Amino acid sequence: MEQALEDIGVLDVSQPQIYRDDSWRPLFARLRTEHPVYYCPESRSGPYWSISRYADIVRVDTDPLSFSSSHLHGGVTIEDRVAVSFMQMDAPMHTEKRKNVTAVVAPKSLAQMESMIRQRAGRVLDALPRNEDFDWVQNVSIELTSMMLATLFAYPIEQRQKLVHWSNVLTADLDDPESPIRTEAERQSGLQEFYLTMMELWQQRQKEEQSYDIISLLAHDEGVRSSSFDEICALFGLFLVGGNDTTRNSMSGGAWGFSEFPDQWRKLKADPKLAGNAAAEIIRYQTPVIYQRRTATREVELGSKTIAAGDKVVMWYISGNRDESVFEDADTLRVDRPNARQHTAFGMGPHRCLGARLAEMQLRILWEEVLARNLDIEILGPPTYAFSNLVRSPTSLRARIRG
Amino acid sequence: MQIIFRQAKAGECVVTAEAGDNLMHVALANDIAGIPGDCGGQCACGTCHVYINADWVERIGSVMPGSTEEAMIFGAPVDARPNSRLACQISLTPMCDGLIVEIPEEQ
Ligand code: HEM
Ligand code: FES
Numbered sequence: 001m002e003q004a005l006e007d008i009g010v011l012d013v014s015q016p017q018i019y020r021d022d023s024w025r026p027l028f029a030r031l032r033t034e035h036p037v038y039y040c041p042e043s044r045s046g047p048y049w050s051i052s053r054y055a056d057i058v059r060v061d062t063d064p065l066s067f068s069s070s071h072l073h074g075g076v077t078i079e080d081r082v083a084v085s086f087m088q089m090d091a092p093m094h095t096e097k098r099k100n101v102t103a104v105v106a107p108k109s110l111a112q113m114e115s116m117i118r119q120r121a122g123r124v125l126d127a128l129p130r131n132e133d134f135d136w137v138q139n140v141s142i143e144l145t146s147m148m149l150a151t152l153f154a155y156p157i158e159q160r161q162k163l164v165h166w167s168n169v170l171t172a173d174l175d176d177p178e179s180p181i182r183t184e185a186e187r188q189s190g191l192q193e194f195y196l197t198m199m200e201l202w203q204q205r206q207k208e209e210q211s212y213d214i215i216s217l218l219a220h221d222e223g224v225r226s227s228s229f230d231e232i233c234a235l236f237g238l239f240l241v242g243g244n245d246t247t248r249n250s251m252s253g254g255a256w257g258f259s260e261f262p263d264q265w266r267k268l269k270a271d272p273k274l275a276g277n278a279a280a281e282i283i284r285y286q287t288p289v290i291y292q293r294r295t296a297t298r299e300v301e302l303g304s305k306t307i308a309a310g311d312k313v314v315m316w317y318i319s320g321n322r323d324e325s326v327f328e329d330a331d332t333l334r335v336d337r338p339n340a341r342q343h344t345a346f347g348m349g350p351h352r353c354l355g356a357r358l359a360e361m362q363l364r365i366l367w368e369e370v371l372a373r374n375l376d377i378e379i380l381g382p383p384t385y386a387f388s389n390l391v392r393s394p395t396s397l398r399a400r401i402r403g
Numbered sequence: 404m405q406i407i408f409r410q411a412k413a414g415e416c417v418v419t420a421e422a423g424d425n426l427m428h429v430a431l432a433n434d435i436a437g438i439p440g441d442c443g444g445q446c447a448c449g450t451c452h453v454y455i456n457a458d459w460v461e462r463i464g465s466v467m468p469g470s471t472e473e474a475m476i477f478g479a480p481v482d483a484r485p486n487s488r489l490a491c492q493i494s495l496t497p498m499c500d501g502l503i504v505e506i507p508e509e510q
Contacts, residue, residue, distance in 0.1 A: 348447035
């Protein structure tokens with residue numbers, strides 16, 4: 001161990017800077033080949049293990065008995081947090097609470113959302129300027145996901161910017177020079193407004209007939225109704241970020257990916273049936289959630305290393321999705337990649353993303369609607385990225401539509 | 404041996420399989436719609452959810468209470484039923500000849 005450390009210095013892939021600079025690829029390539037299970041002795045959030053290979057990520061994510069998500073150990077982010085949604089719980093509580101909300105993304109609910117999503121996607125695309133520069137992140141990704149978020153929450157569509165703001169507050173990295181908040185306390189007070197607004201909606205929806213939006217489904221669920229105030233708030237937060245940032249970032253990542261690999265855009269155009277697989281591949285390529293953390297509950301042998309009980313273990317999904325032993329030419333976007341769906345971007349195991357199908361549907365619809373309009377999109381340069389080690393979030397992407 | 408897949412919309416599809424085959428891989432190899440199997444059979448995605456036909460439940464066995472498979476079934480957006488199983492957790496034996504598997508509408 002000592003020897004290894006001297007060789008490479010400290011490889012701290014938790015530094016948000018490397019995601020802002022988009023310089024993470026060689027670091028993870030090195031971890032995967034030389035130190036697949038790597039103990040990083042120091043970082044701004046203390047020591048932690050980096051898991052960088054696909055197979056090891058699956059191993060950790062599917063063994064919740066050895067690797068806990070519980071908020072009692074600090075939850076699922078590298079720095080301990082005390083949110084209490086089911087994302088930060090283990091079985092049997094996790095299973096129970098998650099079951100309570102699966103209706104939100106049941107096939108029936110998705111079918112009801114599809115036409116509305118398609119309509120709104122069409123409207124956003126039709127409103128884009130022609131032969132004039134614009135920001136794809138602002139005018140397409142944020143615009144569309146915030147509309148979808150408003151749909152999902154049955155929140156007044158004209159006030160959707162508020163949802164975006166709350167989501168930004170929730171995910172902000174406090175060290176980010178551009179962060180809207182500076183302290184954890186500011187985060188909490190910023191979120192108070194969100195929680196109170198949602199609580200009010202939630203109470204109101206309890207009196208109305210059940211509909212397919214998240215607040216209504218949560219309002220009519222016995223299990224949720226009997227939960228604590230904090231827990232219900234955490235649930236709102238989970239769906240806010242889950243339904244917003246991640247999908248937004250895939251919409252930007254896809255636009256950039258197609259501009260890097262124009263042959264892939266032509267392939268999709270020639271065979272629009274590939275749109276579903278392309279959505280999965282875009283999510284792999286972008287990996288909007290960079291990692292999830294677990295805490296070892298007992299001593300575990302992994303890759304000839306011994307992880308001690310209590311250690312933080314970080315699964316770098318972004319690295320699993322670049323593992324060449326699973327994804328050939330992993331840095332290339334391939335809309336017809338046969339195993340695109342096996343990506344790690346949704347996680348693996350009991351916590352695997354609940355909104356996976358909804359996210360894929362939103363992306364598929366966006367690109368189907370671009371195809372239907374035969375838009376000739378030109379991306380004018382690479383995106384800039386947020387200062388965050390948790391969400392891989394393009395902050396701007398200049399674009400122009402010819403025609 | 405023969406395996407019969409049934410789906411409300413797509414109808415019935417009879418395919419050939421060998422003892423030792425994995426039910427999810429059999430579905431995939433035969434392009435059976437409705438069993439995406441996103442994780443490739445690692446009991447990690449829950450997208451190979453199927454209902455075992457009532458006549459076969461006893462022979463195939465129910466999901467083990469408290470198992471990962473059970474957690475994955477409960478956590479998936481598709482309706483969990485007493486005869487729910489994950490196809491990737493079923494390894495075919497000679498006595499599975501004629502097995503009838505029902506596929507959820509969408510997953
Ligand atoms: C491309 C878009 C998305 C990506 C990349 C993504 C990624 C993730 C990841 C990595 C996890 C943790 C998995 C693990 O720990 O194994 C997760 C969990 C979750 N996601 Fe998503 N997500 C996306 C979209 C959505 C949407 C649209 C929703 C809203 C319906 C959503 C709701 C959730 C929920 C509720 C969980 C917690 C599941 C649990 O702990 O059991 N996600 N997601
Ligand atoms: S294929 Fe993923 S759980 Fe069966």
